[in-house]
Amino acid sequence: QACGLVKNLALMCYITVGTPAEPIVDFMIQRNMEVLEEFEPQVTPNATKVFVNGVWVGIHRDPSHLVTTMQNLRRRNMISHEVSLIRDIREREFKIFTDTGRVCRPLFVIDNDPKSENSGGLVLNKEHIRKLEADKDLPTDMAPEERREQ
Structure with missing residues (x-):
């Protein structure tokens, strides 16, 4: 099976x-x-x-x-x-x-800081996903410094 x-x-x-x-x-x-x-x-x-x-x-x-x-x-x-x-x-x-x-x-990384308001939750958030999607749209021949600025 x-x-x-x-x-x-x-x-x-x-x-x-x-x-x-x-x-x-x-x-x-x-x-x-x-x-x-x-x-x-x-x-x-x-x-x-x-x-x-x-x-x-x-x-x-x-x-x-x-x-x-x-x-x-x-x-x-x-x-x-x-x-x-x-x-x-x-x-x-x-x-x-x-x-x-x-x-x-x-x-997946979990926030272990007991003082954090996100304690016990994923460190990954929608902003990280948005940045990853935006990075895909950038030209592949762009310098790393230029990518960070974008």
């Missing part, structure tokens, strides 16, 4: 083409990530391990701030939307994947 799983996978998912990991590692080092070579487990036993594409690259003492910063960079399109960010609180690990060949799907 066909149930549409193959079709849904083809319509909703995409395969990553990969992005360089070095700029992300450099950015995290600037944001107080200690590289593995300088890590002393006796000094910071509760630090969170940071992995990039499965390789342990360092540790961070304030993982919630690092994760929030990385998510904001991705949402502002300063790092590729294909970069996967995974925080495992129980294992004290933060995993970042930038490699090729991963199956990705879109996710």
Whole structure:
């Protein structure tokens, strides 16, 4: 009995083409990530391990701030939307994947700020949809700066 799983996978998912990991590692080092070579487990036993594409690259003492910063960079399109960010609180690990060949799907972002009037609701709104539709109408050869002005 066909149930549409193959079709849904083809319509909703995409395969990553990969992005360089070095700029992300450099950015995290600037944001107080200690590289593995300088890590002393006796000094910071509760630090969170940071992995990039499965390789342990360092540790961070304030993982919630690092994760929030990385998510904001991705949402502002300063790092590729294909970069996967995974925080495992129980294992004290933060995993970042930038490699090729991963199956990705879109996710909806929920507003978790209890002070927000939209708390518990989607961050996506009609204004975002309108901007996406307007972006389709712009010429494809237009410079990114000109697109932002429009």
